[in-house]
Structures are given as structure tokens and as C-alpha cells.
Amino acid sequence: MRGQARKESLSDSRDLDGSYDQLTGNPPRPTKKALKQRFLKLLPCCGPQALPSVSENSVEDEFELSTVCHRPEGLEQLQEQTKFTRKELQVLYRGFKNECPSGIVNEENFKQIYSQFFPQGDSSTYATFLFNAFDTNHDGSVSFEDFVAGLSVILRGTIDDRLNWAFNLYDLNKDGCITKEEMLDIMKSIYDMMGKYTYPALREEAPREHVENFFQKMDRNKDGVVTIEEFIESCQKDENIMRSMQLFDDVI
């Protein structure tokens, strides 16, 4: 009984008040065990046959989770669908499989992975947007095909393809046009990634101002939304954007 543990246990009578499990220190899991079953356990006469249903359920649940394993389509198919070479696909898949043995990335994992690159700020919102952009079939998980398809567009696609992809990212509700609110959300999420310690210090209205600038540049007909054509047209006229599109050509 070391001092530290003692301090915790003396001051925390949370277990008695039912707010945490004494053994593991976590909040108690919501057990579906009925009061009747708990009482039955105490009595010696009622053997294990009284509780088969409960155990079966839990076992099934666990079993279900562990059998989910997604396998991508064959290498040749992927080669056709994407613009990566065979070797590149192999490298990509090896990395992907190592990190996600089950073959898919769900949103939580995705956020966690992305947050490792931006330790100072909060990248979870932007990661969600990214996840939605990669998850083209909207099934809540990014499989290797989605992953590779997205990367293929970004890294090997034409300028128009990339701009399309970016537009798709900004268009949160995928209705074909970007409203100011959507843009504001995106902008805020990007600025969130910067964190607190920036120079010059981040002001509250910075995202909004940025959105105004963007709309001024992109919104030709000043109708308050940016459509895909306006977007592509305005981007093609901007030298900076055109040049920077080549930036990530050799990432893989």
C-alpha cells in the first residue's frame, strides 16, 4: 500500500457513490445484467444454466467485431482504377495493412492518425471533413480502395481533378455548392489546427475575414454560394493556386 494509491483511495469515495469501478478505476460499464440475474448468481442452487442468454449475447458481440476484416480487390483492378503503379500500390497497401490490420479505418482512428501530425492544435474537425471526403460511399469507414482512390486523384490526377476533389471537400453536404456557412466551418477547422500559440495571435474574426476574401475571389455572380464551375474557373485564373497544385506531385 504505497502512499500515492492510498491518497487516491482515501479521497475518492466515488465507488461508494457508484460513479466508478473500484477495480479498474473507470466509470462502470453499463451492464445489461438484470437485478434478477445478479441475485441468482449468489444462490448456489441456480447453476450456470440460469444465465446462458446473457453470456451468449456478449460473446456474440465480441465475435462479431473481431471477424470484420476487409480485403481490397485485386491488385490489377486497383491498378486499373487508380493511376498508381503496381509497386506503389504494394507499398501503400503494406503501410495501410500494418496500421489497420482489419482493413478499414473508421473515423476515430482517422482522427487519431491525423492528430499526430498537428500536435499543437485540434485537428479533429478537419479530420472529420477529410474522412467524409475520402469516404466516398458514406459507409462510415474508409477502406483501402477509398484511400487509394482519393490519393490517386490528389497525387496523380489532373489539375481539374484535384480542384474537383478540393471542392468536394469543402462542400460538406455534397449539394454542389459551397455556402458561406460551410466555408466558415472549414476555415474554422483549419485555423483550429494552428492551436493557441501563433504569431501574430489568432483573432476571433480571422476565419470570417478569410471566408470573405475567398468568396470575393471565387463568387463571380455574387449570389452567396460558390458552384463548382465558379470555383474551377476562379482557381484557374489564380497563378498561385495553379503553381501550388504541383506541390504534392512527388509525395509518393
Next chain:
Amino acid sequence: MAAGVATWLPFARAAAVGWLPLAQQPLPAAPRGCEARSDEVLVVNVSGRRFQTWKNTLDRYPDTLLGSSEKEFFFDPDSGEYFFDRDPDLFRHILNFYRTGRLHCPRQECIQAFDEELAFYGIVPELIGDCCLEEYRDRKKENAERLAEDEEAELGGPGGAGTDWALPPDSPFRQRLWRAFENPHTSTMALVFYYVTGFFIAVSVIANVVETIPCAAGGRAGWREEPCGERFPLAFFCMDTACVLIFTGEYLLRLFAAPSRGRFLRSVMSLIDAVAILPYYIGLFVPKNEDLSGAFVTLRVFRVFRIFKFSRHSQGLRILGYTLKSCASELGFLLFSLTMAIIIFATVMFYAEKGTSKTNFTSIPAAFWYTIVTMTTLGYGDMVPSTIAGKIFGSICSLSGVLVIALPVPVIVSNFSRIYHQNQRADKRRAQQKVRLARIRMAKSGTTTAFLQYKRNRGLEDQDSTRRPALSTRSCSAFEQQHHHLLHCLEKTTSHEFTDESTFSEALGVVSLGGRTSRSTSVSSQAVMGSSARASSLISSCCPRRTKQRRAIRLANSTASVSRGSMQELDTLAGHHSPGPQSSRASLNAKTHDSLTLNCASRDLVAAIISIPTPPANTPDESRPHSPASDNGEGLGRPSGGSGGGGSSGSGGGSDSVGSSSRSNRGTLRNSNLGPSYLLHNTVKISSL
């Protein structure tokens, strides 16, 4: 960075396309890709076992050896693989770390070895996965504790202010006294004092006990029995006085000798000492007043504290005390829970028995006694419940008592066991320490003697290349040759020379000869000061008689001294200057005539005096290790312990260093044309030590 971050970096960079249309400033150019595009399989050969992995796998952790360019240092272009001369079994775990991102700690490997591998491969131990982290930390802490004990014992050895080794002879009396108190084994006086105090503690305690036994009053047997203390007051008073005098003396001596008096005064033992002797003094000065004498009698109770003084004499008692101190929290818990239970049950019993007339349970505090006696299952029977409710609650009380007491006890027991075993280990280590250290020292001095032998050989070659020395040159390995060359370079750089312990200590010991000790002597000896000082202290400690005699002889016979100054003196006396090879022990035995020539060139003089020493053993009963550098390979059998044996001829002299010095003495004296009778006389005298 965490596992696999490197894998996802390309993806994160690709996803940055989403920022491009929003950027208000031009984005910076991408870094020129220095990474290999194609992924290849690398072969890592660890002590013959080949591991193959993708390059990308290793690149995941760029701040480790395998992930960075540092591995290029180990690349073997002939075989095209990276060769590491390390443990292949442990490498498996290292490689798995790259593959899975989790570092596991193998349970059957030594934690120190694993740590070293991690350090070599540049992996921080904090990366060990949660599954193995706890165990790793525990084992590491255990190891560290053990090593700390080792180091302490080591420091307690020759180098530092240890407890088992004697101090250098010129330490202040106060320090010696404290050392004698702390460790009675160092000198016989201390041992005697230790046993005497122990005896008097026992006597005092027994006297206190016997004082109260009733002995029949002579002549008036039967009608009044008085305790022995009142029957023989004078005898007991004398015994008490004697004991208290001894204890007071001891206390004052300890106070005087303590290195930090404040700390000593605050220490537990000194408090016990003080409490043990105070009642006597208070009794002396308290006037024979009726009121106070009652209080004075109570004070005499404190005399029983003298029994705690035994804790200096008994290790088990100390361990017990330490255990109780370290289990303070468990004991506190025990006390607390017992108190709670006592109060609860006492209350219940009181109210249960309240109705009964003539009941013992007069109040709740009165019921405390019943509860304690019942919970500890004593059951005196002086208080017994009579109502049924009382009996029911009483039985519950006794059942729960057993439980409450049984819970913290195993914790205390395991603590005691751990501390006890630790102590046993420490004792065992201390016992083996001497042998171990002697062997280590032997190895160390072996290097020195090897070097000195090398110098001698060089000297021989330098002086006389034509004459093949009769010394059998030991075939030195390339390593040794280079090492010796290095030491030689150092000597030349500093213009001082290495010498051996005995010569240096003797040079220290020589006082009356004024300092004809050449500069090279004393200063070069300081190069090996460490071992020499130790050696000299050892000489002085274990062989105090011999040292004194040796010194006496040295002082008496100035010509018999073996210091270099006296050598030069001898030379000038004898007027015998001859170049030639240095004397060595081998040549002393093999050829007693021609190879023993003195060389008065100062630096070679050093070698002349150096006959191969051996480290003097700490205890006379240890077997003397043979000097490893003795290439004569002969039986200069060193008789262990004691003098005797050799007269002037044989090589078996007294203690080793003395023997060697006598031998060299013989050699040099022979050269100095002194009368053989004198020679004999000298040699015999020395070897008779």
C-alpha cells in the same frame, strides 16, 4: 513519433491539397525527395542470423539506429547486408518493434542486457508497450537496488570511507574511535569493548529483573517476604552504578567520536542510551522526599529501556525495527480498523447488556476491554454477556476479530521477509567481498606488473642488444604490446615513471632517511597512488606488527632500506657503478652474479628496485595469489601467512612485499660489496618478520 506515423505522412501531405485554394500566401516549395522511391528488402545480419525486412519498416522510426543513416556504418558491401555483432535473440524483439510499433520486454532475458541492446539501437525504453512496461520497471528497479548495494559495498572497500576497512594510519583518533564503534571487527580493542558493553547490558537487565524477586528475609521467614532489591540494597546499588558508569562512559565516547554530533544526538540509539541512564542520575540528585520518591520509583521503569541497547548487538532486532518502521502504513491501517470495530462492538454490547442487573458492562469504555479481549480471541472470562442478544453479538465480534487482524498481517510479514532477505544478501556479499576484491586487485596489479616487466625487457634490449637476456620473455599479445607502448609513451610525456605499490609505500614510510628519494620515485608512484595508498593502508591494517617492525628495521638500519634514495646512498658508499640490466626476481634466482648490476641512471633505478610485487592479501589467512606477471614460472612459492622459512637463501620470506624487498635488498646489497656477514644478518632479520 508514434507507431506508423511515418507511414501516414504521405497521406497527410496529400490531404493538404485541401488547403491550396484557400491559401492567401504562396505555399513553399516541397523538399527535394531524398527518399528512395522503390521499397527494397534489407538484410540485417545479426551475429549470423539473417533478418530481412522492408526498408520502409525500418524507416518508420528515423531517430533510431536502424531507421537513420547510422546503419550505413555497419553496411558490409561485400555481402550487401548490415552486420551487427550483437545478440540475435534480443534483436528479434527490436525488429518486432519496428514491425508492430510496440516494444515488448522478453521475460526470460536479463533486463540489463535488454537495456543495453535498446541503448545500442537507439530505442528509448519508454516506448515499451503497456503490456510489458510494469514488469520492466519492476525488474529494473530491483536490479538498480541490487547494484546500489553492490556499489556501496564496493565503496566500503579500499577506495572510500568504508566500514569494513581500516583507515589510513594517520587519521585522527576521533575518526578511528567512531570506526571502532561502528564496526567492532576492525580492531581487537573495539571487539572487546563491544562484548563488554553487551555483557553489562545483560547484567543490568538481569539485575533489574532479579531485584523484584522475593527472597526470604533471613530469620523472619514467612511473615514478610521482601524483594531482593530491598534485602541487598547495597549490592544492587553497586551493580547499577557500575553499569551506569559504563553506559555513561560509552555514551560520552560516542558523542565525542561522532562525526556529526547533532545528528548523533537526534538518533534513536542515542536517545535510548540517554533514557537508559537518566533515571539513575535523577535518582541520585532527587532528595529523599516522600512525594517525589514515588515518582522516582516510576522512573526506574525506564531502566528497562536498556534492553533496547541490544539492538546494536543484534541484527535481527534491527531488522524488526526497520520492518515496523517501513510497515507503518499497514500498522496504521490495522490500528484504525481495530479501533473502529472495537467502538462498534462495544457500543452494541453495552446496549445489549444494559438491562441486566449486576452487569460488568457498566459503560461503553468498560465494554472496550471485553471487545478487545474477544476480538483477539483471548477470552479472559472476566466480562461475559448474559443476555441472548449479548451472546449473539459477542460471537459475531469474535468472528470478525479474527478477520480484521488476519488481513494486514501478511503484508507486514512479506515486508519483513523482503528486508530480511535483503540483509542476508548484503551479508553474503560482504563476506565474499574480500575475496572478490582481492582477485580484482590482483588482476589490476597484474597489468602494472606486466607493464613493469615489459619495461624491464625494453631496458634489457636497450642496454645490451648483443647479450640475449636469460629472462624468458613472456609472449605478449598484440593488445598488451600496444598497451604497454601506450603506458611507455605516457611516461615519456610526463617524464615520470610507473612504479609498484610496495616500493611506493615504502618510499612513503621512509622518514628518517631524509629525502634522497628521487623526484621520480615519489611522483611517479603517485601515478599509481590509488592502489598504492590502498595497499599501504592494507599493509598497515592487516599487518600492523610487521609494518612497525619493518619500519623500525628500516629506521635502524639505514643501509638496509630499499628506497631509492638509500640505493643511491648505497651506491655512493660502495662506489659501485655499473650499467647493466635491471635486477629482476628471475635473475636473482637464476643468475645471482652477473645480471645484478646497478644502474644509477635515475630512471632505470626505478626498475632496479622493482621486484615483482604481489598484492598483499587483506587477511593473512587468504591464499596469496601468484603474481600473474611472473614469467619465471617458477615456484617462488609464497607461503601463505607468516614468516619463517627462508633464511638468506630461499625466496620464501615473510610477507610478500617484505620478501620481495628483502630479495631486492639482497641483490643490491650484494652489489655493494658489503660484507657477507652483514648481508646475512640483514636478510635474516628481515625475513624473520
